[in-house]
Amino acid sequence: MTDIKTTVNNISEAEIEILCEVDTETFEKERAQALERIGKEVSLPGFRKGHVPANVLEQKFGEAFILEEMANLTMEKVYPEILRKHKVSAIAQPTAQVKKLAKGNPFEFSLTFQVLPEIKLPDYTKIAKDVMSGTDDTAVTDDDVEKGLTELRRQYATKDDEGKEVLPELTDELAQKFGPFANVAEFTEKVRESLAHEKQMRAREKKRMQTMEKIADGITVTLPALLIDGELDRMMFRFRQDIERMGMKLEAYLSTIKKTEEDFRKEWRIDAEKRVKIQIALGKIAVAEKLEVPKDELDREVKFLTEQHKDIDPARAYEHLEMMLLNEKVFQFLEQTK
Known part of the structure; x- marks a missing residue:
């Protein structure tokens, strides 16, 4: 639907209004589809459902009802066109308001969008280089290994007559209970390797978060409350879920500690704002550096996830995994700047 006039009004840096006018002839073309949509849901005496003639529907429901359905159809069709035409970065569904709706007249309406304000990122490559080039303490000491072995031995602990924990001796036989290890020495070396890998992963994750937090700190724009409230909803x-996994209801827990959900939301608000800024920064870096997730990689990951979790919504899985995989590519890009 290209026969539409639009006028953009910038209400604020985070809100825009687009006035739309669809000419009379174009709008009238929606009548047949509007009647078809109405007819699919209607059963009238003497007619099968979905087979009520248009003139009967017009007589039954009246012009105002049909015009309203035509308006809904029109707005559904023009919405994606308006997003493309005006490059609107909408963060939520727009608020629609009908301005003029009458037979034989152009259809006029407005769409008000909550949008991301213009955000300028700091020099993220410099920030990443400064953080990523720092040294990490990932050495595994003999004490670390001993503690790791003790925790593993605890899995086969017994109790003495007084109820005290008794750890089994670390023998070749015990080592083989944890995997195909020939002896204690081989098992110990594997534990050392696992601890080293774990330390390296923690150090890597720490640097990633330090980098993104510094980038987020460089974003000074005021974010729409809608985004922060959405992140607070996810945090809550x-x-x-965490409270319920411990066998409690959130309401009971809040009552015990004499706090409300609103108390937590106030405490978390600064953290929520930083999280939103980090996600925005990740997205903008991906665009600036032309980073993308190959379709075959995304399809493969979605297929694996939906096979493992049959009750998951494929559309939501696709959206979530695309974001996670793209974030990973941004992190890998930033790590290469060191």
Whole structure:
């Protein structure tokens, strides 16, 4: 639908209004589809569902009802066109308001969008280089290995007559219970390797977060409350899950500690804002550096996830994995700057 006039009004740096006018002839073309949509849901005496003639529907429902359905169809069709035409970075569904709706007249309406304000990133390559070039303490000491072995031995601990824990002696036989190890020495070396890998992963993750936090600190624009509230909703949802995994209801837990959800939301607000800034920065870096997730890689990951979790929504899985994989590519790009 290209026969539409639009006028953009910048209400604020985070909100825009687009006034739209669809000419009379173009708007009238939606009548047949509007009647078809209405007819699919209607059963009238003497007619099968979905087979009620247009003139009967017009007489039954009246012009105002049909015009409203035509308006809904029109707005559904022009919405993606408007996003493309004006390059709108909408962060939520727009608020629609009908301005003029009458038979034989152009259809006029407005769409008000919450949008991301113009965000300028700091020099993220310099920040990444400064952070990533730092040294990491990933050495594994004999004490680390001993503690790791003790924790593993604890899996086969017994109790003495007084109820005290008794750890089994580390023997070749015990080592073989943890995998195909020939002896204690081979098992110990594997534990050392695992601890080294774990330390390296923690150090890598720490540098990644330090980098993104410094980049986020360089974003000074005020974010729309809608984004921060959305992140707070997700944080509260995860918090509720954690509490329920411990066998408690969130309401009971809050009552025990004499706090409310709103108390937590206030405490978390600064952290939520930083999280939103980090995700925005990741997205903008991906665009600036032309980083993308190959379709075959994404399809493969979605297929694996949906096979493992049959109840997951494929569309949501696709969206989530695309973001996670793209974030990983941004992190890899930043790591290469050191």
